[in-house]
Amino acid sequence: KNKITEYSFFLAIISIYFYHINNLNNFAIGTPFLNRQKRNGEFEETGLHVSTLPLHIEIGNNSTFIDLCKDINSKNLSLYKHGSFPYYNIQKLFNEEKNINSNLYEIGFSYQINISEQEFKSKDFDKADTSSFNKGVGECAWLFSGEQNNCITFHLTQLNVRKLFAIDYLTCVFNNKDIQKMYDIIFYLIEQVVGNLNNTIISNLQVLPANEVALLKKFNNTGNIAKCEKSVIDWFEDIVKKHPNKTALICDNQTLTYDEFNKKVDFLSNYLIKNGVKKGTPIVLLFDKSFDMFISIFATLKIGCYYVPILPDESENRIKYIIEDANPSCVLTHKNYNNLIKDFNVCIFSLYEIMNLYEKSITAGFSKNNFNNSSTEIIPNKFYNEFPPISPSDIAYMIYTSGSTGNPKGVQVMHKNIIGFIESMRQNPNLKPTFSDVSMGLLKYSFDASGIDVYSSLLIGGTLLVISKNDELNPIKVLELIEKYKVTRSFLIPKWIEHISTTSLNYNFDLSSLKILGTGGEVLKPNILRAFLEKFDNVKIANLYGPTETTMFTTYKIISSDEIKDNYTSIGTPIPYSRIGVVNSNNMFLPVGCEGELVVYEDDSSICNIAKGYLNLPEQTDKKFVKIYNPFTNSFVEAYKTGDIVKINDNLEIDFIINVNKDEFEVKLSEEHSSYEWVTKDSDYLDDYIKAKLTNI
Secondary structure (H helix, E strand, O other): OOOOOHHHHHHHHHHHHHHHHOOOOEEEEEEEEOOOOHHHOHHHOOOOOOEEEEEEEEOOOOOEHHHHHHHHHHHHHHHHOOOOOOHHHHHHHHHHHHOOOOOOOOEEEEEEEEOOHHHHOOOOHHHOOOHHHHHOOOOOOOOOOOOOOOOEEEEEEEEOOEEEEEEEEOOOOOOHHHHHHHHHHHHHHHHHHHHOHHHOEHHHOOOOOHHHHHHHHHHOOOOOOOOOOOOHHHHHHHHHHHOOOOEEEEEOOEEEEHHHHHHHHHHHHHHHHHOOOOOOOEEEEEOOOOHHHHHHHHHHHHOOOEEEEEOOOOOHHHHHHHHHHHOOOEEEEOHHHHHHOOOOOOOEEEHHHHHHHHHHHOOOOOOHHHEOOOOOOEOOOOOOOOOOOOOOOOEEEEEEOOOOOOOOOEEEEEHHHHHHHHHHHHOOOOOOOOOOOEEEEOOOOOOOOHHHHHHHHHOOOOEEEEOOOOOOOOHHHHHHHHHHHOOOEEEEOHHHHHHHHHHHHHOOOOOOOOOEEEEOOOOOOHHHHHHHHHHOOOOEEEEEEOOHHHOOOOEEEEOOHHHHHHOOOOOEEEOOOOEEEEEOOOOOEOOOOOOEEEEEEOOOOOOOOOOOEEOOOHHHHHHHEEEEEEOOOOEEEEEEEEEEEEEEOOOOOEEEEEEHHHHOOEEEEOOOOOOEEEEOOOHHHOOHHHHHHHOOO
């Protein structure tokens, strides 16, 4: 009906495999043909006339299977016209023109009919007499030479009345397990196509046979949870009621209990409301780490606004860009930083002056009606605690990315994202925060991972030790504070882990209180931890991964002696209640072992850890925050595309390969051949592994 031959059918299936698994949509497959011309009498000659032609495969986003088969048939007929021109000369001319040295193709497909003359004359192979085959008459068999020019070649052969599908491959590129997986996926594609031949859109085909679905379900078996119905402030106020006299914050040898902390938060919240700050608006916080910074964070959240952190030592251009882009209702800062924002048309509140007003009010409380908009004077009366209701979907904070690939992007993180993250940590036996924990806040608060220590402490009832700017770059001082306050946990970047490791070995600090150090933000080389973990075997090191857009971190791996020995660690497995997948360029889930883009997605029983999107960037939001088809639930789900190229290894852990966004490269495929061409701003950044992969499929 559709005039599809076995040749075009199987070649189309193989092309679709590489389209989905390797993101190839414009490439070449080498296909041998007999190359005997009847008009020249070559059918009667003895000798090898076989030649190989590079067949151009092109698959569009809306291509159907029938379209691809017809295209293959059409291009094959065109190729045969040039069959007498040797492939060697084609490749030589191509390499000279492009000034490169590479093959026109890395994939081969061979289709042969090998049967005895007796059976060839039979018009119905299914009814052919096969009795002579058992007597050794006219039998055909493949004899493999042990040599292979291409990375991989597929053979479809008619051996007498049987069909043989064989795969010939380079063992330095593939192993037996790879080939078996490839075989399973190819025949799964055949099942889907045969079941709906006339309506098959190639981009909609799945590459997850039943065994691969089972593996990925096991990988994502992280538990189920009800959807969040509380805000950060709901959780915080519950803690204040339960533990009012517990120490909440320590900074520069000063402390605040939860009750003292909350009263200052309430005071600032009232002040902002009285001065016209409306719910749902952004408030820029311009601070170094201090009590005032945390008071400002929670006051902002309490009145239903969201905070935008900026460091005073950031560049003038970055501060200008963030303030203009965020368009805040006000800026909370210290008066000594007013000069950094004096040129902006924005309301500025000095925490120093507001907290002085608080000190005047602590004996009698205060009233909303006693705030004077035109001065800083206040008549203490009584506390006023009527604050607007907060939805879990309200924005809690907006952190701007580094801007290394363009202008910084304002990532809008919601209350339910933070609560989901804390719920996940509470279920993780390795990372679980407790009431008795003392967390160390060393990271700058404009770095989203700083929230790990902040929220896992203040929403659980723990104590947060805030490392001030004066101490944050001094490893000896940091270790002294860990020892003095018996710190139990902290999140640090790998370089800081290395500093602490090196310094602690040269000094006799008591770090017996430490239980876990989390690290992330850059690649961790585990061998830097060897001596530290040998000396302090009470400490666990967790390698954490997660973009700002997915709320602090989404995978983790506890470092063991194996990682230290190999000096390599994966980024681990999904945190409890989270969902992770690896997808191709069409956002279709890939099997275990296949390289693709890491996505974080949500379903009806997962936490909500995907941010709302980017402020004022609808196109970039639509590109990164997408809906993808979830083959496990047969539904479309919300997902975030990280830009990180990864694969799930055989241990069902995630191997990180490279970040496409960070390195600003794109993959181009020449129309003439199937090897990748990489365009990058800094090609030296690509490590040897990636460079090696570029020349392969």
